[in-house]
Amino acid sequence: MSRLPRPPAHVEPYVRILGHETAVAFLMYFGGGELYLPRKSGGKSPVEPVLGKEAASALAQAADRLPKRVPTAKPWLAEVMRAEGLSATEIARRLHVTDVAVRRWLKAADRRSGPSGARDPRQLPLI
Numbered sequence: 001m002s003r004l005p006r007p008p009a010h011v012e013p014y015v016r017i018l019g020h021e022t023a024v025a026f027l028m029y030f031g032g033g034e035l036y037l038p039r040k041s042g043g044k045s046p047v048e049p050v051l052g053k054e055a056a057s058a059l060a061q062a063a064d065r066l067p068k069r070v071p072t073a074k075p076w077l078a079e080v081m082r083a084e085g086l087s088a089t090e091i092a093r094r095l096h097v098t099d100v101a102v103r104r105w106l107k108a109a110d111r112r113s114g115p116s117g118a119r120d121p122r123q124l125p126l127i
Helices: 012-018 020-030 047-051 053-061 074-083 088-095 099-113
Strands: none
Touching: 012 020, 012 053, 020 047, 020 053, 020 074, 047 053, 074 088, 074 099, 088 099
C-alpha cells in the first residue's frame, strides 16, 4: 500500500479524532447527512453500533467543533482507496459514482501533488 493522502481541511478533524481507517469508515457510512452526537453514552448515538463506543465518545467530545452535516469527501476517499490498491471501477462502485468522476478526481489529485506524490516544485510555499 502506498502512502495515504493528506485529508482536506473539512475532513482533517475526523481523521485526527478517529484515526485514518476509522475516519474512512465513518465518512463512508455517515457522509452527506446530519448527525446528532449526544455527549453522554447510553446507546442512543447512531455512531456507537457502527464504530464502537470509543469512537462515538471521541466524536461526542468534539461535537461542538464539528459541522452538523458530515462531509461526503468523495474525492479524498477515492484517493485513499487508490492508495489501498483499488481500481477506478471498484472505487466508483464503492462511492456510488461513475468511473469517469473517479478518474477526474484522481487526475486532479495527481496534478496537485505530482505523479510521485511530491508537491509541485513550481508551487510556492505558503509560509
